[in-house]
């Protein structure tokens with residue numbers, strides 16, 4: 001028998017989120033793990049409260065329990081890492097390299113890291129258009145809706161990501177603006193992580209769109225996070241603005257094998273419920289492969305198609321914005337949700353999180369694999 005009961009968070013439209021109390025993740029029985037895994041695949045985002053004592057080792061082992069054959073950290077050790085957009089955001093725990101430290105502000109000492117300055121992204125450098133300075137601390141945006149995945153080489157998208165909130169600056173809320181001519185906005189806690197359901201995103205599609213996403217595949221750019229490192233994000237965080245600012249393909253590191261370019265199904269199947277999620281990482285998309293063999297390679301058009309498919313799924317009422325408390329240990333179904341970092345911090349507001357995910361042992365299961 002398992003002691004775990006997952007309580008859904010609120011009565012909401014987004015179909016995401018459950019809370020688990022009274023569990024010690026450092027001592028999790030097989031029955032508890034099975035119950036936790038079921039909760040993750042039914043609610044897609046599960047917060048286990050009061051887990052400040054979870055060690056990096058426990059975090060890595062628990063993450064691996066979802067996929068025992070999983071490989072290294074989800075992004076591996078990308079060559080030319082310094083040019084990647086991910087580089088400034090992640091610091092690796094020296095004694096547990098699958099676990100990364102992320103956040104904001106100066107940290108004198110933590111888990112073997114010394115004198116590190118963590119850097120949360122900022123509006124000024126991220127989107128194509130900026131929030132004016134005078135509105136900076138009161139307003140925010142989604143930075144980048146994404147799946148945690150290398151999307152290149154032999155590294156498959158991780159099944160589950162775990163996040164432990166070690167230090168959370170408290171107090172403020174911000175108004176999140178979509179700034180996409182929609183007037184959509186959302187009140188969010190400072191430094192929230194926002195989630196939307198890929199299953200909901202799929203369900204919102206027309207029958208024609210469903211047919212399209214079930215039968216088409218998406219091709220990602222080579223060295224995707226270097227490629228987009230010089231480009232700017234749309235104001236709603238859902239992909240890149242097409243203005244030709246990507247790193248030219250011949251300035252990227254070489255592609256060692258043609259099959260290192262990842263071409264993935266657009267919809268991925270939930271291993272417990274069997275539902276399909278629309279799972280496209282909008283920023284590094286490059287081409288669409290149609291069922292009849294035709295390839296859409298006009299980048300601007302590819303991005304518009306993907307944006308049209310995804311935008312309904314990030315409507316304010318469909319966003320679950322987690323209100324972090326220290327000790328929250330969140331596990332999310334990385335093959336069934338998109339998530340985004342949110343918030344603009346002052347440089348002395350310290351936020352410290354631990355993140356872990358592992359490149360999956362196999363490709364996501366799409367309609368052709370069913």
Ligand SMILES: [Fe+2]
Pocket residue numbers: 146147148339
């Ligand atoms: Fe992420």
